[in-house]
Amino acid sequence: MDEEKRVSAEIDPIQAPFLELTELECSDVGALTSCYVDGEMLHALRTKFDAHLAACPLCQESVAQTKFVVDSASTIGDREIPREAQLRLREALRDRVGFNSPKLAALRQEN
Numbered sequence: 034m035d036e037e038k039r040v041s042a043e044i045d046p047i048q049a050p051f052l053e054l055t056e057l058e059c060s061d062v063g064a065l066t067s068c069y070v071d072g073e074m075l076h077a078l079r080t081k082f083d084a085h086l087a088a089c090p091l092c093q094e095s096v097a098q099t100k101f102v103v104d105s106a107s108t109i110g111d112r113e114i115p116r117e118a119q120l121r122l123r124e125a126l127r128d129r130v131g132f133n134s135p136k137l138a139a140l141r142q143e144n
């Protein structure tokens with residue numbers, strides 16, 4: 034095993050196996066999207082990842098959607114959920130899981 038692969042295996046066992054590939058397929062891109070979006074992708078992989086995206090509109094779209102969701106979630110932070118949204122969520126949960134679900138009962142206790 035060469036130095037880069039050995040170091041990568043220590044850093045991130047998820048990415049390491051993909052370093053062996055000369056080019057990535059759609060399923061590889063799917064498996065690596067979170068590393069990419071989180072900015073934790075190894076440089077050697079990033080080049081292959083970008084090359085696949087440049088040639089594959091489906092993966093481009095999928096990565097863009099994931100990035101949008103991650104960016105949106107990161108701007109929510111610890112903001113309080115508005116009371117009305119809490120009530121609507123609780124109502125939706127009740128419809129979905131039933132009024133007497135133990136989890137919902139626990140939620141009611143908290144408030």
Ligand SMILES: [Zn+2]
Binds near residue numbers: 059062085092093
């Ligand atoms: Zn693809």
